Amino acid sequence: MSALTLPRFAVVGHPNKGKSSIVAALAQNDSVAISSRSGTTLQADAFEIRVDDASYTLVDTPGFQRPRRALAWLNQHASSADQRREAIALFVSSDDCAAQFPDEVALLKPISEGAAILYVVDGSRPYNPDYEAEMEILRWCGQPSMALINPIESEAHIDTWRQALSQFFKVVRVFNPMLADRLRRDEILEAFAVIAPEWRTQIDLVRANYTQQDLTRIADAGLLLAETLELVCSYQLNQQTLSKSQAEKLKPVLKARYFAEMRAIESAAHRRLKELFNYRNLDSEIIDLPIEGDLFDTEKWVVWGLDRQQLALTAAIAGAGTGAAFDVTMGGSSLLLGATTGALLAGGGAWFGADKIARFKVMGLPLGGFEARHGPCANRNFPYVVTGRFLGLLEALQNRTHARRDILTVTDAILQDKIDALQSHERKALTAAFHRLSSQKVVDDLPNTLRPLLDAMS
Numbered sequence: 133m134s135a136l137t138l139p140r141f142a143v144v145g146h147p148n149k150g151k152s153s154i155v156a157a158l159a160q161n162d163s164v165a166i167s168s169r170s171g172t173t174l175q176a177d178a179f180e181i182r183v184d185d186a187s188y189t190l191v192d193t194p195g196f197q198r199p200r201r202a203l204a205w206l207n208q209h210a211s212s213a214d215q216r217r218e219a220i221a222l223f224v225s226s227d228d229c230a231a232q233f234p235d236e237v238a239l240l241k242p243i244s245e246g247a248a249i250l251y252v253v254d255g256s257r258p259y260n261p262d263y264e265a266e267m268e269i270l271r272w273c274g275q276p277s278m279a280l281i282n283p284i285e286s287e288a289h290i291d292t293w294r295q296a297l298s299q300f301f302k303v304v305r306v307f308n309p310m311l312a313d314r315l316r317r318d319e320i321l322e323a324f325a326v327i328a329p330e331w332r333t334q335i336d337l338v339r340a341n342y343t344q345q346d347l348t349r350i351a352d353a354g355l356l357l358a359e360t361l362e363l364v365c366s367y368q369l370n371q372q373t374l375s376k377s378q379a380e381k382l383k384p385v386l387k388a389r390y391f392a393e394m395r396a397i398e399s400a401a402h403r404r405l406k407e408l409f410n411y412r413n414l415d416s417e418i419i420d421l422p423i424e425g426d427l428f429d430t431e432k433w434v435v436w437g438l439d440r441q442q443l444a445l446t447a448a449i450a451g452a453g454t455g456a457a458f459d460v461t462m463g464g465s466s467l468l469l470g471a472t473t474g475a476l477l478a479g480g481g482a483w484f485g486a487d488k489i490a491r492f493k494v495m496g497l498p499l500g501g502f503e504a505r506h507g508p509c510a511n512r513n514f515p516y517v518v519t520g521r522f523l524g525l526l527e528a529l530q531n532r533t534h535a536r537r538d539i540l541t542v543t544d545a546i547l548q549d550k551i552d553a554l555q556s557h558e559r560k561a562l563t564a565a566f567h568r569l570s571s572q573k574v575v576d577d578l579p580n581t582l583r584p585l586l587d588a589m590s
């Protein structure tokens with residue numbers, strides 16, 4: 133091992149103790165194979181973790197299967213301590229061992245080729261001397277090493293594990309791959325540099341780049357949100373028809389297409405957000421983007437967006453009648469409005485078919501004297517709803533690790549807190565920007581206006 137080689141760590145231990153989970157969490161890679169079935173990882177698998185211009189590698193390995201017999205073999209091939217490393221080298225290159233001890237050969241090979249050792253145990257199960265053969269074999273490798281206690285179900289046996297492990301490893305840490313936030317990940321990287329000081333420069337560079345990467349991710353998420361808001365708030369479907377009755381017939385088709393496309397735009401944005409956080413296989417569930425009906429609770433945007441004076445005003449109106457009176461200033465669609473407002477437009481709905489718009493002719497035929505149109509959505513709630521759902525996903529991604537394989541449920545519940553935390557000028561700017569968006573007006577520098585909402589999350 134030298135400072136010239138890049139840091140490389142082999143994650144080893146008993147089967148089913150979370151080795152692959154630790155690799156997934158640290159590598160931020162949700163394609164690492166993890167399952168409750170013992171013996172999931174069958175061969176050593178190297179994951180290079182590249183963060184900008186720095187990198188290190190984690191090697192996921194199969195668990196020890198026959199450590200006592202492997203140790204007996206090693207003892208037969210080394211009569212004194214100075215021969216132990218050689219015995220390990222012989223072990224991993226022997227065809228006989230490959231046949232007898234395929235898992236031990238697979239896990240020891242990367243170590244004999246220079247990887248440092250991360251030994252993983254389960255802190256919810258009691259210590260037991262059966263593990264000593266594994267730890268003894270690892271000691272024979274003579275590589276830098278540390279132990280990680282993964283409290284899979286509880287922390288019940290952490291103390292006894294610590295005592296036992298400290299006989300074999302200079303550094304012992306508790307690391308839960310399901311809860312590994314940025315701070316814990318950074319602490320583990322720092323420990324890597326302690327056990328392998330030759331790699332410190334590179335590891336410190338990885339850590340610094342992670343800090344930069346976190347900031348860049350949030351900035352990129354802000355750009356993505358701005359782009360998505362502009363797209364959904366201005367989205368419109370038009371279809372020219374020859375007659376008003378044709379336009380009427382098209383009504384349900386156009387409406388369904390509009391809904392489907394709005395949802396598709398949102399899910400594409402959510403997919404891109406997941407990719408920004410290195411989630412490529414993550415399934416999430418979220419209620420369908422509310423495009424009509426009660427989900428557009430008119431009172432909600434009052435609380436979300438408006439300042440105190442406006443709030444008092446709207447509260448007074450709301451007290452007098454229904455909350456739905458606020459937003460009838462639509463740019464052509466009743467789709468996003470609640471039932472009451474929708475009723476104001478019943479019959480006409482989103483239709484602008486009566487005007488003769490296109491008068492030109494192609495080869496003597498009228499191209500269409502009527503236009504059926506759906507959208508854009510002018511409900512003032514809409515940008516808030518889309519933003520809330522986006523931030524909900526962003527926060528869930530930040531609070532999750534790549535070791536988890538369960539479905540992510542997204543809500544927009546955090547939006548209110550995020551808006552409350554804004555300074556009043558920031559909130560005003562946001563309210564104004566969202567109002568312009570839902571009024572189909574251009575918003576100058578939307579990413580900057582959104583920034584304070586996202587900054588709180590970095």
Ligand SMILES: Nc1nc2c(ncn2[C@@H]2O[C@H](COP(=O)(O)OP(=O)(O)OP(=O)(O)O)[C@@H](O)[C@H]2O)c(=O)[nH]1
Nearest residue numbers: 147148149150151152153166167168170171172173
């Ligand atoms: N609740 C909880 N479950 C965990 C934790 N770590 C691992 N698991 C679960 O334990 C099981 C085994 O995890 P893996 O990461 O596949 O374990 P492994 O050591 O790589 O297993 P093999 O490849 O079979 O040797 C999976 O079902 C994980 O979801 C943890 O910290 N908490």
Ligand SMILES: [Mg+2]
Nearest residue numbers: 151152172173
């Ligand atoms: Mg595994």
